[in-house]
Amino acid sequence: MKYCKNVLETIGNTPLIKLNNITKNIDGNIFLKLEYLSPGLSKKDKVAIQMIKDAENKGFLKKGQTIVELTSGNMGTGLAIACKLKGYEFIAVMSEGNSIERAKMMKAFGAKVVLVPQLPESIKGQVSGGDLQLVEEEAQRLTNKYNAFRADQFKNPSTYRAGELSTAKEIIDQLDGKIDVFTDFMGTGGSFIGISKAFKKYNKQVKCFGIEPNNAVKYGKPQSTGTFEHSIQGGGYMMDLPFINEETKNYIDGFISITDDEAIKHTRLLASEECIFAGISTGANLAAAVKLLKNEYSGKNIVIIAPDSGTKYLSSDLWQYK
Ligand SMILES: Cc1ncc(COP(=O)(O)O)c(C=O)c1O
Incomplete structure (x- = not known):
């Protein structure tokens, strides 16, 4: 029998999908890994099961213990599913700046969802580093209160291990190793670092570029100043990322910045040209890949990820019907 x-x-x-229509008049190939085809509609499902597996193996998680996590929605949805089916309580702590579909989905899977108001100067749909700091403080408070296990996606090595041990391996297999460039929008930087590490280990000629919003540039040049507002949910927090350090710098060939308009335009293009309904960070990844193909990486094979589904943005103005 073949059921799950x-x-x-x-x-x-x-x-992994080859984007034939989008690259019709461009020399080279873009391959998009549909990570949103997962029960929680995002790449973070893989991270959630990796976190629980690693924590169980190390004896960090006790049976039935509560797990707490700060999330922009996707990590929380993955953990809500994994916790429900593995017998843990789960509390998700999220900024009110993230789209409400995410909170509804986590609740539907039985998670407790705590929404943290944004800073007075913040804009809905644009979660700043300051907003995230408030979410972090609330997550720490709840972790202490419930004597919980803190999943800690920004620091927990399981975050990048998921990309390294599963996604990267799958891609190498799907492309028979014929990968020239990988580029990825950074939140924790976990996918970017984990996948880049595995690709570089497989073939050190593979080039790996991190992506940042053009007005929240932390690692590229010139570094942003100002309010850091942008609409690419899931990253661009303008904070130091623990996964980018002396060791992992060796996996990074540079950084690319993408505007909101470029990200939104390419998200819509994916739907209209390829019938792929993905989130805004997927558009950022695609915009960067197109830029690379049109410039110094013409003729190459570029791999990108679709971190989440476009259905998570139905309440935003990403999709229009008029
Ligand atoms: C939609 C979306 N895109 C991109 C990212 C960034 O992924 P990572 O944390 O692996 O850098 C996230 C992270 O939550 C996300 O939710």
């Missing part, structure tokens, strides 16, 4: 014991068994082995 539960939805956790459907996580992983996502398809």
